[in-house]
Amino acid sequence: MNKQDVLIVGAGPTGLVLALWLTQQGITVRIIDKSTGPGTTSRALAVQARTLELYRQLDLADAVIAAGNRNLSINLWIKGKRKAHISVGEAGAGLSPYPFVLIYPQDLHEQLLVERLETLGIRVERQTELIDFEDKGDKITARLQMPNGEEETCEAQYLAGCDGARSTIRHKIGAAFEGGTYSQVFYVADVEVSGLTPPDEVHLALDHSDFVAVLSYGKNGQSRLIGTVRDERAERAETLTFDDVGQQAIRNLGLQVHQVNWFSTYRVHHRVTDRFRSGRAFLLGDAAHIHSPAGGQGMNTGISDAINLAWKLAAAVKGEAPDSLLDSYQAERLLFARKLVDTTDRVFTFVTAESSFADFVRTRIAPLFLPVASTMGPVREFMFRVISQTTLSYHESPLSQGVAGKVHGGDRLPWVSVDGTDNYEPLKTITWQVHVYGSARAELKTWCEAHHLPLHVYAWGPEYEKAGFARDAAYLLRPDTYVALAAPSGAPADLETYLKDWIHGL
Structure with a gap:
């Protein structure tokens, strides 16, 4: 029977980082994923300063920065006019060795993590699915379906559920996943563009009936567009193409779209599980919490889950810590996930609300307030700390003293x-x-x-x-x-x- 210290289900960034940090500490892992291979679309783009700080532990930060694009400024546009320019780099200077938001497509990010894991002798087992598992008190016994359709039984001391929003492990342990779904339909498109000035900064455009965010992430004008799908088009979101979505905010930016490489529509959910741990099974990343894309927090939060849990699992496996140390994982990460969902919910609701009052605030009040606020050092510093996750603390954790x-x-x-x-x-x-x-x-x-x-x-x-x-x-x-x-x-x-x-x- 195949045995290891930790069985990791799910090979997205969260699972890969958990495997890396555990392996670096001498813990044997097995990482499986039911997909045929790594993702091939950009998906999550933002890598925050706190993630880069932690990536130094495996000498990953420099490689990620070299491959990504630094976004040092955010531009706010209202009806075709730039109303605010916020320099993130200046706001983060002196707070972190990485005073910027790094744009690095998730598919490339995953490839880098997979390659780094392979240098440590660990290969992701693809087309391998967790069918069921049993927590026997002193170990986990799991049933896996292998690529050839046959079943295999394996044992592990602990099980890590990094298997996404529809997590099999979360369902198995009976954990709740309370929250809701926003009414709006959104689109995401990876495109090649020109005409944007400056081309390598983040641009947010707000209009009466349209919204779009533009994030540059590569050469030849490669950018990510995120926008809303409004009116009757939302009812047929599954069949829409890029040509069907609102173009007003895009045109007001002076943006010319030359090529659409990927387009998808989706609804945004906001949910948090009530348990991050059940016995020897743990939930991480999207299996434990999902929220709006406001601030580019999702992937980074899952990575922080993994690093928080990794050293605790390592101590437990080696017999260096009591079981109560593992309880601190839920105590620390559940509280943060709830705060994050609440914060991103408020921002997201403001940006996307459809009412005359919300429209007035976005197009009349925000343009007056934000230019002034963006020149105030304390405000910019606060914004950087929140977005970069450098403000995250565990004051209420049982591990925190003095x-x-x-x-x-x-x-x-x-x-x-x-x-x-x-x-x-x-x-x-x-x-x-x-x-x-x-x-x-x-x-x-x-x-x-x-x-x-x-x-x-x-x-x-x-x-x-x-x-x-x-x-x-x-x-x-x-x-x-x-x-x-x-x-x-x-x-x-x-x-x-x-x-x-x-x-x-x-």
């Missing part, structure tokens, strides 16, 4: 680069570690050495104070780079107590 300066347990570690010294450099290693900004106490150094825990000390300077650090405090970082414990005293006793509760292997 406050030192303005940094709380559960925070993403503030990024600081001083004279070429980048405090994110040590985060490339998937491990627990301690950071001190100032001077580390002698007993802390001794304790870290005894526990084989990396200690990184940064000479105090105003940049660290500005970022919110407390001088000489000790910050214990989780393997996914979030602050587990902020200890103002810098003494090892607090760290000792924390690790005794959560990690036995240090």
Whole structure:
């Protein structure tokens, strides 16, 4: 019987990232997908700053950036006139080593992840489908249908459901998937265009009866168009072509569409499961939450699910942590998913609402407010933090403890680069570690050495104070780079107590 530590069902970005992070930590995985091969359409495009920060752990960030297109600015157009220009790059400067939104088509993204996984000796098993599984308390037994139609039984310590919105695993564990479906019908088209100025920025066009977003992602004017399908055309959405959809907003941008490479219509759903874990089975990505495309958050959220769970599964498989550590996956990711769905729902509703009042706000009020707001540093910074997911924290998690300066347990570690010294450099290693900004106490150094825990000390300077650090405090970082414990005293006793509760292997 085939046996492995973790069986991953679904080889989209979420499943592939989970397989990569687990394999890097010495965990054996098997990843299956019922499709014949990787996706061939662009689908999700945005790769956010927080995802790139985490991609440094597997030396993926540079390769993804080199293959993608940086979008540093967003332009808002109303009835053919540009009303606001928001520079994302300026807003994110000093907050992240990646102060931009990267546009990188999902099909190319998946290919890169598959290739990287193959270099680690793991191959995605295609045309292989999970038929059923049983949680026996100490292991998972799964029935698989193989490409030749025969069935195979395999065992794993844990099962990861990365199998999309119609998840077999979610149905099997009886998890709810509450939410709804927006009434509007939308279209997405991958096109080759000209006439857009500037050609390499994000453009949002709002008109009385039309909406379109334009995102450039390649050479020769390759762009993604996202728009609404209105009036009676929505009733025959399945048979529409690009020529059938509203063209007013497109024309008002001065856009000429020369080639349509892919076109599809869809309805947008917003749903969150009530359980991310049931025994030894876990839900990740679209299997656990789906929401509107506002802000390009979907794929990035699934990737964050995978990285959050990966280090916890690794600790559990190795016997280094209690089962309660795995419970923290649901505690952290369920709360974030609910907040994300609520936030994207409000933005999406504003942009797409069909009423005279909503039309008035979009075309009259927004053009007055946004140009002013876009020049205000705090507003632009807030927008970058939200879109980039660098504002995500786990303050309410059972794993998060302490406050030192303005940094709380559960925070993403503030990024600081001083004279070429980048405090994110040590985060490339998937491990627990301690950071001190100032001077580390002698007993802390001794304790870290005894526990084989990396200690990184940064000479105090105003940049660290500005970022919110407390001088000489000790910050214990989780393997996914979030602050587990902020200890103002810098003494090892607090760290000792924390690790005794959560990690036995240090």
